[in-house]
Each structure stands twice: as C-alpha cells, then as structure tokens.
Amino acid sequence: MPEIVSPIEPKTRRIWWVLPAYNEAASIEDLLDRIAEVSSEQEWDYRVIVVDDGSADETGDLARAKAAAGLPVEVLRNEPNQGLGYTIRRGLREASSRADADDAIVTLDADLTQDPIYAPSMVAQIEHGYDVAIASRYQPGAGVEGVPPFRVFLSRAASLLVALVRPIPGVRDYSCGFRAYRAGVIDEGFDEHGDDFVSERGFACMMEIAQRLRGKASFIEVPFVLRYDEKRKGSEIKIVPTIGAYARVIAKVAKTRRKPVPVVTLAVAFTAVITSSVAQLFLRQGAKGLGDLSIAETLAGALTQPIVLIGLLMYSVASALWLGVLSRMELAVAYPLGASGYVLVVVLAAVAGEIVPPLRWLGVLLIVMGVLLVSWLGVAPVKKVVGR
Numbered sequence: 403m404p405e406i407v408s409p410i411e412p413k414t415r416r417i418w419w420v421l422p423a424y425n426e427a428a429s430i431e432d433l434l435d436r437i438a439e440v441s442s443e444q445e446w447d448y449r450v451i452v453v454d455d456g457s458a459d460e461t462g463d464l465a466r467a468k469a470a471a472g473l474p475v476e477v478l479r480n481e482p483n484q485g486l487g488y489t490i491r492r493g494l495r496e497a498s499s500r501a502d503a504d505d506a507i508v509t510l511d512a513d514l515t516q517d518p519i520y521a522p523s524m525v526a527q528i529e530h531g532y533d534v535a536i537a538s539r540y541q542p543g544a545g546v547e548g549v550p551p552f553r554v555f556l557s558r559a560a561s562l563l564v565a566l567v568r569p570i571p572g573v574r575d576y577s578c579g580f581r582a583y584r585a586g587v588i589d590e591g592f593d594e595h596g597d598d599f600v601s602e603r604g605f606a607c608m609m610e611i612a613q614r615l616r617g618k619a620s621f622i623e624v625p626f627v628l629r630y631d632e633k634r635k636g637s638e639i640k641i642v643p644t645i646g647a648y649a650r651v652i653a654k655v656a657k658t659r660r661k662p663v664p665v666v667t668l669a670v671a672f673t674a675v676i677t678s679s680v681a682q683l684f685l686r687q688g689a690k691g692l693g694d695l696s697i698a699e700t701l702a703g704a705l706t707q708p709i710v711l712i713g714l715l716m717y718s719v720a721s722a723l724w725l726g727v728l729s730r731m732e733l734a735v736a737y738p739l740g741a742s743g744y745v746l747v748v749v750l751a752a753v754a755g756e757i758v759p760p761l762r763w764l765g766v767l768l769i770v771m772g773v774l775l776v777s778w779l780g781v782a783p784v785k786k787v788v789g790r
C-alpha cells in the first residue's frame with residue numbers, strides 16, 4: 403500500500419518583536435498593547451523580547467507585568483546601561499538564536515514614535531522574499547511629525563552621505579531602527595562577524611547592521627511616518643559623537659572590500675588632470691585679452707579667439723577622459739585626482755606670481771579637506787553612485 407503523504411502545511415512564520423528600551427516607562431505598556439493588537443489582527447504567532455538597557459525607571463517591571471497578564475513578552479536586562487548598539491545586538495542574538503530561518507524579527511524603538519501598524523506591510527515584504535524591510539522616512543508617502551528641523555537635516559544628511567560613499571540598492575533610510583529582518587540573515591551575520599556584527603555601541607549601530615548585510619541580503623523600504631510628537635520623553639541622542647560614529651562605521655566596513663587600483667585608469671586620469679589644467683591656463687590667457695566687456699561680448703569675443711577655443715576643446719577632452727575614469731574608479735582614488743587639477747592651477751598661478759584671491763585659497767582648502775575625508779572614508783565604486 404503506497405504511503406499516504408499528507409501535504410506539508412507551510413510552517414507559520416513566527417514574528418519576533420525586539421524592543422531596545424531605556425527609561426521607557428511612559429510608553430512601554432501602550433506600546434506592548436499596540437503590538438499585541440496588531441499581532442492578533444494578523445493572527446501572528448509572535449513573541450516580544452524587551453531588552454531593558456539598565457533603565458532607572460520601572461520599564462522592566464511594567465513589561466514583566468504585561469507578561470504576567472498573558473502577553474508573550476520576555477524581558478532581558480542589561481546591568482548597567484550599555485547603549486543602543488549592545489542592546490539591539492543582545493535582542494537580535496536572542497531572537498535569531500531561537501527563530502527559524504524564515505521567521506521575521508521586527509525591531510523598533512520603545513518610545514511610541516514608530517507605530518507597530520507598519521509591521522504587517524514590512525513582514526509582507528519578507529514573505530515576498532526580501533531579507534530586510536526598512537520603515538523609511540524617505541519614500542513617497544513617508545514623513546516625520548514633530549522632529550526638530552536640525553535633527554531632520556542631520557538624519558537626512560547622514561543617509562545621503564552613506565548613500566554617496568557606500569550605497570545599498572533599495573535603501574534610502576540608513577539610520578532608522580524600525581526594520582523587519584528574515585531571521586536567517588541575522589543568524590548568518592552573527593556567524594560571519596560574531597559580536598562585531600554590531601560593534602557600534604551608539605546610534606550608528608543601525609547603519610552598521612545595514613552595511614554588514616550589504617551584498618548579502620536583499621533590502622526594500624516601506625514608507626512610514628515617524629511620530630516624534632508621540633514621544634513621551636526627551637531624546638538622548640548625542641549628535642556629534644553619532645556623526646563621528648557614522649564616519650567610523652563607513653571606514654570600518656569599507657576597508658574590508660578595498661579593490662586594487664587599475665594602473666591604466668590611473669594613467670588616463672592623470673592625463674585628464676594635466677589636460678584640464680593646461681586648458682585652464684589657455685582659457686585664462688584668452689580671457690586676459692578680453693578685459694571688462696559684458697558677458698555676451700566676452701563670450702562672443704572668447705569664441706573667436708583660437709587660444710580660447712583650444713582651451714575649451716582640451717577641457718571637453720579632459721572631461722571625457724574623466725567620465726571614463728570615474729566610471730571605473732573608486733571615489734577614494736578618482737576624487738583626489740580630479741581635485742588635484744584645480745589645486746595645481748591655483749598653485750601654479752601663485753608660483754607664477756599672480757595675486758590669488760582668498761576665495762580661491764578657500765577653494766583649495768575645501769578640496770584638500772574633501773580629499774582627506776574621502777580617502778579616510780574609504781571606497782565606493784563611482785559607477786554605483788552615478789548609476790543610482
């Protein structure tokens with residue numbers, strides 16, 4: 403008698419909510435109720451792991467009371483306070499070590515600024531095959547309420563900088579901690595990096611996790627509205643250390659993937675620099691003869707001067723060479739080379755005894771600082787930045 407094989411019931415995906423909580427007594431109860439409400443609406447099999455990061459208030463007790471009241475809540479406590487990075491790492495380790503690879507881990511702040519109502523659309527993306535779904539402030543339909551303008555600017559600038567230097571396809575919001583992960587990618591992350599998977603102790607940890615998963619996980623974003631007006635306590639983010647931490651993280655994760663510099667491209671790049679510098683000198687020479695004419699007259703006059711036309715031609719050749727180089731070179735190499743052209747012209751002018759206006763020296767200073775920053779920050783194939 404052939405054996406009757408019953409159809410394999412797809413194993414329901416368990417949802418692991420992970421909440422890093424530091425002095426969140428004012429919001430933790432309402433948040434846990436909200437999570438229970440959303441999870442039961444979705445008929446999810448879920449668990450909530452609250453990592454109490456050495457709170458001085460009754461955050462832990464209130465969460466434990468919810469567990470006693472029957473909610474699937476577990477409370478881990480750090481003693482003393484360790485910081486967001488350590489706390490989120492502990493929560494992710496706890497959840498991923500007990501989850502099945504296809505379970506989903508949802509992380510969010512415990513301050514009610516990130517509404518659990520968005521989690522179903524994020525988990526749906528995990529079910530569609532993505533590894534990471536980020537609740538993003540920078541997608542159509544997204545937004546922020548009640549966030550101080552300076553903070554809005556900083557978060558946006560941070561994400562743009564990261565996107566410039568080390569973009570992840572599908573990601574615009576690199577610092578938001580409201581995410582859904584397929585548990586398996588978190589497990590693999592810890593297998594590969596150990597505790598270094600999240601080595602940042604502060605707020606840069608969110609950017610670090612994304613960068614650690616770059617190239618190994620597929621990312622997608624869902625729009626959400628950050629409700630900072632719902633926050634029931636002040637923010638303790640330390641802005642300057644966090645910016646420094648961002649740069650440190652980029653340097654750390656970028657260094658691991660530095661590629662050898664192609665000599666040919668270097669040579670072409672240098673030719674481009676020289677060509678554009680000489681072109682500058684030609685244009686400058688040509689401009690000298692024109693004196694104080696109107697823009698139109700200058701242009702007309704310039705375009706009839708062979709020396710200026712040669713200069714312009716050389717410039718376009720240099721730019722073409724540049725584009726060729728930039729498309730194959732890492733920012734950390736291409737930018738310094740590109741910039742050195744300008745610096746060369748100004749220095750040559752000074753050496754030639756010309757009065758170089760202070761503004762131009764400021765230009766040189768900014769370029770040099772840019773070169774140092776890019777060289778320190780590490781690598782990003784310009785092609786990817788340009789292609790995005």
Ligand SMILES: Nc1nc2c(ncn2[C@@H]2O[C@H](COP(=O)(O)OP(=O)(O)O)[C@@H](O)[C@H]2O)c(=O)[nH]1
Binds near residue numbers: 425510637638
């Ligand atoms: N500020 C702060 N938050 C922590 C710490 N440990 C865990 N957290 C939690 O990390 C999340 C993000 O912090 P939060 O103060 O909300 O930052 P913000 O909303 O971005 O200003 C919240 O859920 C905090 O409770 C910590 O040491 N300091």
Ligand SMILES: [Mg+2]
Binds near residue numbers: 511512513515
């Ligand atoms: Mg918050």
